[in-house]
Amino acid sequence: MESTGNRTRTLEQVMHIVFLATATASIISVILISVFIFMTGIPTMAEIGLGEFLLGRNWFPRHTPAQFGIFPMIISSIYVTIGAIVLGVPLGLLTAIFLARFCPKNIYRLIKPAVELMAGIPSVVYGFFGMMVIVPLIRDVFRGLGFATTGFSMLAAIILLGIMILPTIIGLSEAAIAVVPRSYYEGAVALGASHERATMSIVVPAAKSGIFASIILGIGRAIGETMAVIMVAGGQSIMPENILSGVRTMTMNIVMEMGYAAGLHRDSLIATGAVLFVFILLINIAFNLIKRKVR
Amino acid sequence: MRRKLMILLALVAALSLFLVACGGNDADATEADATDATVTEADATEGDAGEEDTDVAGGEGLTGPISVVTREDGSGTRGAFVEIVGVEDADGNDATVGTAIVGNGTDQVMTSVMGTPDAIGYISLGSLNDTVKALKIDGVDATDELIKEGSYPIARPFNVATKGEVSELAQDFLNFIMSKQGQEIVAEGYISVDDAAADYAAAEGLSGNIQVGGSTSVSPLMEKLAEEYMTLNPDVTIDIQSTGSTAGMTGAIDGVLDIGMASRELTDEEAAELEGLVIARDGIAVIVNNDNPLDDISMENVKQIFLGELINWEDVK
Numbered sequence: 001m002e003s004t005g006n007r008t009r010t011l012e013q014v015m016h017i018v019f020l021a022t023a024t025a026s027i028i029s030v031i032l033i034s035v036f037i038f039m040t041g042i043p044t045m046a047e048i049g050l051g052e053f054l055l056g057r058n059w060f061p062r063h064t065p066a067q068f069g070i071f072p073m074i075i076s077s078i079y080v081t082i083g084a085i086v087l088g089v090p091l092g093l094l095t096a097i098f099l100a101r102f103c104p105k106n107i108y109r110l111i112k113p114a115v116e117l118m119a120g121i122p123s124v125v126y127g128f129f130g131m132m133v134i135v136p137l138i139r140d141v142f143r144g145l146g147f148a149t150t151g152f153s154m155l156a157a158i159i160l161l162g163i164m165i166l167p168t169i170i171g172l173s174e175a176a177i178a179v180v181p182r183s184y185y186e187g188a189v190a191l192g193a194s195h196e197r198a199t200m201s202i203v204v205p206a207a208k209s210g211i212f213a214s215i216i217l218g219i220g221r222a223i224g225e226t227m228a229v230i231m232v233a234g235g236q237s238i239m240p241e242n243i244l245s246g247v248r249t250m251t252m253n254i255v256m257e258m259g260y261a262a263g264l265h266r267d268s269l270i271a272t273g274a275v276l277f278v279f280i281l282l283i284n285i286a287f288n289l290i291k292r293k294v295r
Numbered sequence: 296m297r298r299k300l301m302i303l304l305a306l307v308a309a310l311s312l313f314l315v316a317c318g319g320n321d322a323d324a325t326e327a328d329a330t331d332a333t334v335t336e337a338d339a340t341e342g343d344a345g346e347e348d349t350d351v352a353g354g355e356g357l358t359g360p361i362s363v364v365t366r367e368d369g370s371g372t373r374g375a376f377v378e379i380v381g382v383e384d385a386d387g388n389d390a391t392v393g394t395a396i397v398g399n400g401t402d403q404v405m406t407s408v409m410g411t412p413d414a415i416g417y418i419s420l421g422s423l424n425d426t427v428k429a430l431k432i433d434g435v436d437a438t439d440e441l442i443k444e445g446s447y448p449i450a451r452p453f454n455v456a457t458k459g460e461v462s463e464l465a466q467d468f469l470n471f472i473m474s475k476q477g478q479e480i481v482a483e484g485y486i487s488v489d490d491a492a493a494d495y496a497a498a499e500g501l502s503g504n505i506q507v508g509g510s511t512s513v514s515p516l517m518e519k520l521a522e523e524y525m526t527l528n529p530d531v532t533i534d535i536q537s538t539g540s541t542a543g544m545t546g547a548i549d550g551v552l553d554i555g556m557a558s559r560e561l562t563d564e565e566a567a568e569l570e571g572l573v574i575a576r577d578g579i580a581v582i583v584n585n586d587n588p589l590d591d592i593s594m595e596n597v598k599q600i601f602l603g604e605l606i607n608w609e610d611v612k
Contacts, residue, residue: 062368063388106297107304136410150362152396178350235367235397246396256399260369260541 032134034277037285041274044268046189058238061257061265068268072239074275076247079225079240080157080233084222087162089215092169096211098236099170100177101199119167127231130160135232142244149244152234157247160228172217176210177203209291220280226251298553318421357413357587357608361600363395363408364416371510371540371558372401375451376417376579379561380594382601392603400511400537412584413608415600418448419512419558420578429476429580431591437580440485448594449579453485453513456547456555456569464531465553472574473522479561480519486576495527502530509536509556516557516575544569586607 002257043055048068056069095115099108138159139151180203202210226249234246235256248256252268261269316444320574366373366391376382398404401422408414410427410519416427420437423429431439432448443446457465465467465551471477474495475566507517514537538546540557544565547555561571581597583589592611599605 060388064386104300106301110301131406131410132496139411140520147362150396155397230399231403235399236394237397238393246394248397256397257369258365259538260545262545 004195007208008103021028027045037270037274037277040267041271044264044271045274047264048268048271053268053271054275057239059253060260061268066262066264069274070250070268072237073248073250073253073272076233077249077251077276077279079154079243080161080229080249081219081222083154083158083243084161084165085215085219087158087171088165088218088222089217090268091162092166092214092218093173093211096173096177097199097204100174102193114168119171119223120161123164123225123227124231126164127158127228130156130228130232136160138244147244148245150234151250152232153244154233154240155243156232157229157249158243160232161222161225162177164225164228165221168221169218172214173207175212176207176214177261179210180206209226212287212291216284220266220282223276223279224251226255230255310478322514329560338342349350350559355598356589356611359608360606361423361608361611362411362414363392363601363603364398364411364414365391365601366401366404366417366538367397367399367539368538369452369541370400372417372419372579373584377453377601379449379579380598380601382598385461391601394603395601396514402511408584409495412586415583416583417459417581418515419581420450420580422515422579423582426585427582428585428587430589431580432597433593433595434591437578439578442576442578443486447578448583450486450576451559451579452488452503452573453516453575453577454542454557454559454561454571455513455574456546456557456561456565456571457553458550458569461570462503462505462553464501465505467498467501467528468505468521468531468594469572470522472526473572475519478525481516481525483519485516485576488573497527500526500530501534505533505554506552507533507535507548507554507556508538508552510540510558512540512558512577513556513575519522599604 045251053068053070054069054074056067057071059072060067062236064113074137099111099115104109112214130262134156135153137151138153138156139149142149184206185203188202189195193201229249233248233252234250236246237248237253240247250272254272257265259268300513303556350602366376373389373391377391384391390462396407398407398416401418402417404418405422405427408416417436418427420429420439420442423437431437435441435446435448437447437449442450447533455469457469461469472481473489473492475492478489478492481487507521521535525531525533527583536552540559544553544561545556546552548565548568556570557565558570559579561569565571581592589608589611592596596605600611605611
């Protein structure tokens with residue numbers, strides 16, 4: 001009896017340690033990444049000059065003298081992300097509500113796999129689609145309306161990213177709405193609400209936390225997306241004039257130049273990564289604050 | 296009832312797909328009507344382009360803003376183009392206009408120019424194909440013979456670079472490239488540098504792996520050379536990465552690559568650490584969309600377009 005007890009206890013302790021180790025592994029990776037990025041990024045920003053780096057509008061890393069201003073890239077990343085959210089969140093959220101509460105079973109069987117398939121399509125394929133379809137479409141439509149554009153523009157990036165974050169938002173929001181207790185809905189209907197009223201006013205707000213999570217993930221994907229955006233955004237490293245101007249986001253800048261950057265140029269790209277990191281942190285904090293206030 | 300709904304949805308989806316495709320065609324048609332260039336004129340001159348000196352600039356040419364397409368900063372093609380054409384500011388820095396679309400690699404430039412009717416760009420002459428049109432510079436065609444003569448001005452060397460002690464295998468590959476067989480392969484699409492090269496004799500039992508990387512312009516040539524070399528030496532594998540000239544030089548300096556490729560001269564910093572070897576010469580073709588009626592452009596105009604001083608097609612002479 002005693003020996004069996006010991007064995008079980010040891011096994012318990014061993015498994016305890018195993019689980020603790022795996023959890024620590026993920027925390028350690030995040031810490032290692034942050035340490036590497038900030039250890040290189042912060043001294044570089046100090047060397048270039050924080051104001052010059054973050055607010056400078058001239059990006060000429062291979063000129064003599066070199067200039068490292070990433071303000072156009074920061075602005076482009078912000079605009080493109082906001083645009084993608086404005087396009088993707090309403091579309092995704094309403095689709096999720098439809099799928100969860102209004103969709104007939106046999107149509108659901110068509111749409112749900114299609115959405116899941118969208119999530120699996122590689123970014124390069126999206127980029128290629130954007131370059132072959134969205135860019136010429138924008139060029140032809142807006143030239144016809146009298147605006148000068150090459151099609152490779154912020155708008156193309158926004159449309160493409162809006163489409164790309166749809167599966168993320170739809171998937172998570174639909175799951176969140178589906179797990180709202182049936183009693184909420186039935187209570188509302190019992191009090192006289194119509195199906196639509198009950199869903200929109202009671203069920204959806206109850207799924208707020210999950211919906212917010214899906215939006216954060218969507219923003220994260222939009223701000224971090226690189227391959228698709230590289231093929232449609234144009235790559236100009238100057239301040240965008242309007243939504244039809246070509247742009248270069250921070251992620252594009254890193255990918256386009258990392259292969260051949262050396263010395264201070266390479267370090268400035270790592271510093272750009274640090275700025276991206278900070279952005280994601282800020283977005284997460286902001287959303288956590290909003291969630292807490294709304295509750 | 297449900298089945299009818301599904302059929303209806305399917306029809307709506309199919310219909311919307313058709314509308315999108317038709318919408319694109321309609322927009323193209325209206326754009327062609329709106330610009331001054333008549334489509335029939337363009338078709339006629341395209342047919343004549345190969346045969347005679349049709350001076351198409353002037354009233355019959357393309358109008359509207361020029362969409363400039365350039366390469367990424369570390370591109371050897373860009374470096375060579377900027378230096379030869381003179382797209383530089385007073386300090387000798389690259390002064391390509393800020394609104395130029397940046398294509399990553401030869402293929403992206405070609406795709407951008409192919410899909411944008413008023414685009415202009417530049418690519419390796421060896422990569423030129425039917426999807427885009429090469430312009431004559433000051434009346435001189437972009438062909439290998441005219442480059443060899445010296446009449447076509449925009450040409451640059453293809454360099455391979457190695458660092459320090461070269462492995463026996465890599466050295467043998469380089470010997471192959473500079474041999475008669477290697478230079479024959481070069482001459483097929485580019486300009487060979489040694490017309491009286493010696494024969495290559497494959498040594499017995501060579502095996503191993505060679506990492507080659509760098510210029511996207513040199514890559515197609517390098518792939519042909521590697522294929523032939525691997526046929527002669529079946530136990531050897533050669534991996535080629537197309538990352539851009541400066542990335543290739545950086546990779547060679549860092550020791551990541553055995554052989555780096557550049558489509559330009561080595562810079563002073565690079566030459567300090569690497570041994571360069573010229574394996575071929577290649578022209579840089581200035582390309583426009585196939586629907587652009589322009590055939591001939593002056594070097595001065597090319598410079599002004601890429602500096603951003605010349606903005607509209609109608610001002611091109």
